[in-house]
Amino acid sequence: MKIEYINPFLNAVDNAMETMIGVSPVRDKPYIKDSRTTTGDITGVIGFAEKRISGSVALSFPTKTILKIYELMMGAPVDEINNEVDDIVGELTNIVVGGAKKEFSELGLPFNISLPLVVSGTNHVIKHKHDNPVMVIPYSVEGNKFIMEISLMVK
């Protein structure tokens, strides 16, 4: 996976977090995932496709992290994952893939994106668009971890 195809997603995560919650996420070393199970308790997934590029991106959060992000975004805490937390996960995923889409368009690789799908539960499985290796980028915000998963094919 070329770094020029990863950077738009990295930039979009930084921009989404800095603008929506006022915190710059700290990025850890990426790795390749060898199972379909994700590490988070709640995950937003969006697929995208066009003639030359297709794939999917997931943002997966442990409960503690997403409740913190909810509080920072909405200005009030919640005790557990509820419909509004689901909604924020979907919207954040949408913002990240939408931000990346703009950069890919400037690279001559426009694509259309699906509406976000949100899945929750411990050890839930994320089905990406392709069976090729999935890149995982670990993050933390104020010490709270989350990950972004990227599955991508460019012709």
Added chain:
Amino acid sequence: MKVLVVDDSVTMRRIIINSLKSSGFDDIVEAGDGVEGLANMDGVELVLTDWNMPNMDGLTFVKELRKSPVYADIPIIMITTEGAKTEVVEALKHGVNNYVVKPFDKETLLSKVNATIKG
């Protein structure tokens, strides 16, 4: 001024509505998609709409409003993750007056709202 906020994300609607209220807008109605938006247009003087939504997306909603003699000239701001130049041009071509790309901060949103009202 009565404002309609259309977005399928309830939390995004709340963020937008809270920003508007902080700037003195207190007559605000909301809708989760274009179909609900069309059903809630009575008395609306400014529309803020998302693009990607189920049932009826924002661009179709805008086209429907522009076809209506009542709402052909109503100010419309699109608030969306669709930030690519081609999308912005398409939205403006179909009658969107102003454009805000998500993620946005409150100041950017209110500045676009005020510019659109004055425009």
